[in-house]
Amino acid sequence: MLFRGENAPFIQFIHTKNNSQADDTNTAIIIFKINMTSMLKIKNLHAIVEEKEILKGINLEVNQGEVHAVMGPNGSGKSTLASVLAGNPKFEVTRGNVLFKDKDLLEMEPEDRAREGLFLSFQYPVEIPGVSMVNFMRAAVNEQRKYRGEDPISATDFLKLMRDKRELLGMDSQLVNRSVNEGFSGGEKKKNEIFQMAMLNPQLAILDETDSGLDIDALRVVAAGVNKLQSKENATIVITHYQRLLEYIKPDYVHVLYAGKILRSGGPDLALELEKRGYDWLINP
């Protein structure tokens, strides 16, 4: 069972009849999902890379409006989880299933996952020499619009959108005129990830070590950007080593991943405890 924080939404089943036995008259069971729609349901997820099993049975449920933090020591499988959810072909799922908005996520191509509203902020954003940020973003925005049956974005709307989101992240206007991530500093690359997230407005954002390589000022800007994008309709999974990021992005739940499994789940307090005591007390109780 997942621990639920005080703000956590819950499910109520309301039956039209007083729990009576099935009735052959006009009985209907109406299930109201109050204040809560399942965004992501991961069940017993196993994944391998180059024949080595990294994920060994992950269970995790994320609902609309929630922020989850996934923490854990190096090599515990945090980034693998992110990659598998985004559909990186390097990893192979061997068991388990994942529902994203009640659709089978693992059946989808990576591009369709993105078009459905899943976004991965890469731990190591890839440099793509020769492809300009502008062309890259326009292609991405239009592919998503096409998927939703909308017309391509107009040139003026697109430029306005770019400008607005760039300002949100305090990004240099020169950066968006360059090739994707080429020659960007570590901090600029991470900002660029959140910029892309702002452009695409995803329903589920997975931030893989977005804090690594950021100085404290950049961290604040990036966290503020993420917080602005967080709403009741979407959800965020924050993958991080350190408590530091969680001072700026407040999670509802904290999960500790170790050796491919979730070892412990808790509220925001768990992160504080980890900061104080490290992981050892959980790993070797």
Added chain:
Amino acid sequence: MIEQQYIDLFTQFREELDAHSVKGMNRHRDAAFKTFQQIGFPTSKQEEYKHSNIVRTFDADLGLNLRNIPIPVNPYDAFKCDVPNLSTHLYFLINDRYYDRFQPTEKLPEGVFAGSLQRFSELYPVQFAAHYAQIADYSDNGVVAYNTMFAQDGFVVYVPKNVVLEKPLQLINVLRGGVDLSVNRRILIIAEENAQVKLLICDHTVDDIHFVVTQVTEVFTGASAQVDIYELEENSEKVTRLNNLFSEQKEHSNVVTSSITLHNGYTRNNYRFRLFGEHAEAHAGGLAICDKEQHIDNFAFLDHATPNCVSNELFKTVLNDQATGVFCGKILVEKNAQKTMAYQNNRNLLASDSAQMFSKPQLEIYADDVKCSHGLTTGQLDEEALFYMRARGIDKEEARLLLMVAFTRDVVDMIRIESLQERLTSLINKRFRGELMRCGNCNVCI
């Protein structure tokens, strides 16, 4: 012996050959013939032709238009250049003959000549004699010897001292014929001291027959002069193109060449650059996109003969299906050529499992204070970049396409005509999308 039929033809029809030629070209034939009899066409037994067995393509029944029988074509019907931002002075060679039923409407600056070798030899006999067949060395190149034996006309650009041609010149080579043909073209480019000229050469095929084209270009770049030569091949798959460019540069001159193979059959490009004045710079770009059974062989030889010169080569190849690509880059830094900077880069992309690339850098450095580097990679598209793009919702095929176009970017960037860069980018896009299968038209213009 495959060469025999050409030896017989040359001996038998020598009078007619001479009678229908530019007079000044005739006096070079005997020596070329002598060499040709000795060395013949290159075969794959020769190291430099290991992957391109040239002689084989001549083992065919090819016609030569020695009597200069007019080829019925009006290039202006076929090639309407109406892109306003790529405005050029336009010229045509139909097979190996200058198309003279037309004079460009816009006047060239005083003293500049662009037109046929025939006319040039009449107007500038001294210049003609001093440059024609002077650096196109055939002593080890049977194709150039063959071309020198049979070439009868061609195209010349002559820009006198201190004249700067702002508007680029464009030469469109049209291949046209009813029977399989051997086409032998000559091009001569002379830029005197401090002159500047840009030339775009486009190759097209109109008729669906076999053409074996030899083209020999001689480029003379005077002190502080600037010459740009951009070659764009869009021939049909039945065309063999054996292209030889010889360039000599004096001090402080600057030459940029780019060889873009957008659609072809069987192509061998030989580039020979000689830097024999201090502070001369040569930039040689090359891009080939081949699929099906197409074959591209780019051979570049850079000779640093004097100190303080710069050379920079960037050759890229994208191969799909069963296409084969070859690159050989030879750099020679002669003993006194100190402070030479020579860079060579060859990058190749294999888009299928059955495409093959052969690549060989060859550096011979006899000076001891030089900066030389070479890089060579052959590989597939970057899987990480592909996934990154797909993770943003971009279709796998679209992502591949964007990456392939991106791969060609820096070669296109070397071109110093902005509107041509844009035009090329869009053509490259089309090529990768498979929308450039026919090549009866000048795609730069239309």
